[in-house]
Amino acid sequence: MAKIAAGGLRSLGEIELIDTIRLIRSPNVGPVTFHKLIMRFGDAGAALDALPELAQRGGLSKPFRIAGRDVGERELEKANRAGCRLIASCEPGYPPALRAIDSAPPIITIKGDASLFARPSAAIVGSRNASIAGCKIAGMLARGIGEAGFSVTSGLARGIDAAAHEASVPTGTIAVLAGGLDRPYPPQNIPLMNRIAETGIVLSETPFGHEPRARDFPRRNRIIAGISLGLVVVEAAKRSGSLISARLAGDYGRLVFAVPGSPLDPRAKGTNDLIRDGAILAAEPGHVVSAIDPLVAVPEEFNFQADDQLGEPAAAPPPADADRERIAGLMGPTPIAIDDIIRHAGVAASQVQMVLLELDLAGRIERHAGGMVSLATPYSAN
Numbered sequence: 128m129a130k131i132a133a134g135g136l137r138s139l140g141e142i143e144l145i146d147t148i149r150l151i152r153s154p155n156v157g158p159v160t161f162h163k164l165i166m167r168f169g170d171a172g173a174a175l176d177a178l179p180e181l182a183q184r185g186g187l188s189k190p191f192r193i194a195g196r197d198v199g200e201r202e203l204e205k206a207n208r209a210g211c212r213l214i215a216s217c218e219p220g221y222p223p224a225l226r227a228i229d230s231a232p233p234i235i236t237i238k239g240d241a242s243l244f245a246r247p248s249a250a251i252v253g254s255r256n257a258s259i260a261g262c263k264i265a266g267m268l269a270r271g272i273g274e275a276g277f278s279v280t281s282g283l284a285r286g287i288d289a290a291a292h293e294a295s296v297p298t299g300t301i302a303v304l305a306g307g308l309d310r311p312y313p314p315q316n317i318p319l320m321n322r323i324a325e326t327g328i329v330l331s332e333t334p335f336g337h338e339p340r341a342r343d344f345p346r347r348n349r350i351i352a353g354i355s356l357g358l359v360v361v362e363a364a365k366r367s368g369s370l371i372s373a374r375l376a377g378d379y380g381r382l383v384f385a386v387p388g389s390p391l392d393p394r395a396k397g398t399n400d401l402i403r404d405g406a407i408l409a410a411e412p413g414h415v416v417s418a419i420d421p422l423v424a425v426p427e428e429f430n431f432q433a434d435d436q437l438g439e440p441a442a443a444p445p446p447a448d449a450d451r452e453r454i455a456g457l458m459g460p461t462p463i464a465i466d467d468i469i470r471h472a473g474v475a476a477s478q479v480q481m482v483l484l485e486l487d488l489a490g491r492i493e494r495h496a497g498g499m500v501s502l503a504t505p506y507s508a509n
Contacts, residue, residue: 145199185489232332253287253361271412273298306339357382363397
């Protein structure tokens with residue numbers, strides 16, 4: 128579960144916000160590493176000070192280049208000029224369901240009505256090359272879900288995403304971009320994006336000027352899955368990004384719905400397989416609303432919990448060099464659970480977490496969903 132510093136939710140001042148931007152924009156600091164650094168050092172400023180030594184202990188031989196203060200200042204200035212707002216994961220205005228996932232974006236940039244985050248959300252995703260019937264179904268579901276009091280989240284893509292957004296603009300929709308807010312994709316949906324920003328929310332975890340790349344879309348999909356209590360797949364081929372979103376939603380404990388389709392239509396192969404594997408069949412808005420409604424009454428599900436594996440900084444002495452070598456030696460190119468490393472390492476859990484943090488900042492490991500880690504490719508043969 129994503130973490131915040133002791134003391135709970137709080138608004139950041141400008142200096143703290145700039146430090147938060149600098150930390151997440153520094154090399155080898157992904158969302159999971161960011162949250163562990165905050166838990167370890169208390170705030171972004173202290174974490175920034177610790178980065179060079181941590182990376183060196185992890186085996187980085189070259190100097191660690193921290194993102195400069197100008198990086199944070201420029202990003203904040205661009206957001207202000209564009210009428211956008213940056214929200215850190217520790218701040219009250221951040222989406223509560225999104226905050227609860229392990230890889231919650233440490234900071235998001237939004238344009239629109241942030242109060243929409245206070246409403247529960249359902250996601251609708253599907254094929255870019257959608258059928259006319261698929262787009263009609265997506266619109267019908269989005270309209271009904273919105274009228275029931277939910278926001279509708281999707282990825283502003285062609286096809287199903289666009290149909291879901293169009294139908295839920297009047298009730299409130301959230302569009303998640305893979306690139307910066309000034310680099311929407313596809314360009315033909317810019318008019319739709321501008322309409323969404325007037326009454327709903329457009330958001331991204333990437334900075335202004337960031338052109339979306341292939342690897343950014345799965346990252347976007349995790350936000351769509353994380354921000355919602357349930358995710359509906361309308362049309363999806365056997366291998367599609369929508370199925371990645373469905374898998375992520377399941378990993379996060381969200382409800383997964385699928386609209387059945389003709390066995391003769393390859394765009395229904397993925398959704399039919401989801402239903403066969405246990406997804407909830409969704410043929411009308413009520414099927415989604417009635418299943419999600421009970422989750423709305425338990426917001427404590429999305430409160431922060433203490434990380435019992437990380438421990439406090441003083442819970443154990445710093446790991447010795449021999450411990451670092453042993454912990455690194457337990458890993459290979461195949462992802463393994465951190466819990467397994469802790470069981471086999473013979474040292475305190477907090478020491479294992481510190482070594483993983485050092486290796487991460489040195490670029491020597493990769494983190495995977497579900498608390499799994501592996502050695503990064505350049506080190507796999509060692």
